[in-house]
Structure formats: structure tokens, C-alpha cells
Amino acid sequence: MTLREVLAENLKRHRLAAGLSQEELAHRADIDRTYVSSLERCQYAATVDVIEKLARELKIDASLLLQQP
Amino acid sequence: MTLREVLAENLKRHRLAAGLSQEELAHRADIDRTYVSSLERCQYAATVDVIEKLARELKIDASLLLQQP
DNA sequence: CTGTGACTTGCAGTCCGTG
DNA sequence: CCACGGACTGCAAGTCACA
Numbered sequence: 774m775t776l777r778e779v780l781a782e783n784l785k786r787h788r789l790a791a792g793l794s795q796e797e798l799a800h801r802a803d804i805d806r807t808y809v810s811s812l813e814r815c816q817y818a819a820t821v822d823v824i825e826k827l828a829r830e831l832k833i834d835a836s837l838l839l840q841q842p
Numbered sequence: 843m844t845l846r847e848v849l850a851e852n853l854k855r856h857r858l859a860a861g862l863s864q865e866e867l868a869h870r871a872d873i874d875r876t877y878v879s880s881l882e883r884c885q886y887a888a889t890v891d892v893i894e895k896l897a898r899e900l901k902i903d904a905s906l907l908l909q910q911p
Numbered sequence: 912c913t914g915t916g917a918c919t920t921g922c923a924g925t926c927c928g929t930g
Numbered sequence: 931c932c933a934c935g936g937a938c939t940g941c942a943a944g945t946c947a948c949a
Contacts, residue, residue: 779904806913811914818892818942819942821845823942825844828845839903841904877925886922922942926936927936
């Protein structure tokens with residue numbers, strides 16, 4: 774289980790819990806829709822800057838996105 | 843307080859707690875010596891791949907490196 | 912609404928050195 | 931042991947069309 778996969782799962786779970794689509798979250802976090810899609814499919818190793826934007830819009834602590842199940 | 847700064851502080855604190863120098867940690871995590879120094883000075887936005895390597899050698903959960911004080 | 916391939920660009924990350 | 935610099939490479943970052 775890589776950290777990319779952990780991030781992907783946590784991102785999707787918290788996004789759905791917030792009732793947001795990939796598009797809505799992307800728009801609010803000011804990043805591209807397809808990039809959020811890429812992250813949820815483990816295509817890239819996100820930087821802390823992106824994690825910060827996502828966590829802010831999901832209204833959660835950034836560390837929750839990297840938390841192992 | 844940016845997430846880069848949070849990472850920088852947590853990295854330094856956990857590194858010292860493990861009794862490792864920047865050089866030793868870098869060598870064990872198989873990343874560049876000067877890059878660990880750069881991260882502790884908030885020069886770059888680290889990727890989750892690097893965070894994973896660092897956390898593994900520090901024997902802590904990756905989420906602890908992004909945890910807000 | 913989301914997955915995907917193709918593409919360009921800026922920065923993450925490396926390697927050499929210095930005081 | 932660490933901060934800091936320059937130069938380099940590869941990938942994250944960001945955009946688009948299409949299914």
C-alpha cells in the first residue's frame with residue numbers, strides 16, 4: 774500500500790463525505806478537474822501545496838489525507 | 843502557517859527525536875542530502891513519494907509529518 | 912459526472928561545490 | 931553537521947478534446 778494509494782482513497786472518501794463532485798472540489802480548490810481525477814487514480818505523487826488546497830476546501834486537517842486505514 | 847512550514851517543523855523535530863543528522867536521514871531514505879536541508883527550510887513542496895520515504899526511515903506514520911501543532 | 916491520452920511548462924529533486 | 935549556490939534532469943502541474 775503506497776502513500777499515493779492512501780491519499781487517493783482518503784481524498785475520495787472525504788470528498789464524498791463532503792458531498793462534492795470532482796468538478797466542484799477542483800473548482801473550489803482552484804485546480805483542474807482532470808487533475809483531481811488523476812490523483813484519485815494514483816497517477817501522480819501530489820505535492821504538499823496541492824494537499825493543502827484540497828484539505829482546506831474539504832475542511833479537514835491535511836494529515837487526515839495521508840492517514841493509513 | 844503553510845503546510846510546507848508544518849512539514850519543515852515536523853520533519854526536523856522527528857529527525858532529531860530519532861537522533862539522525864540530515865545527511866544520515868537522507869542516505870537512509872535514499873534522497874539527496876541537500877534536499878532534506880531544503881525541505882527543513884521550506885524551499886520546496888515535497889511530494890507524497892518523498893514524505894513516504896522519510897516517514898518510513900523515521901518509523902512514524904506519514905500523516906504525523908503534516909500534522910498541525 | 913468521470914476517465915483518459917496527448918501535450919507543454921514549471922518546479923521537484925539530484926549532483927557538484929562553498930564557508 | 932548544516933546553509934546555501936549553480937546547473938541539470940525528470941516528473942508534477944495544468945490544459946484540452948473526446949468518450
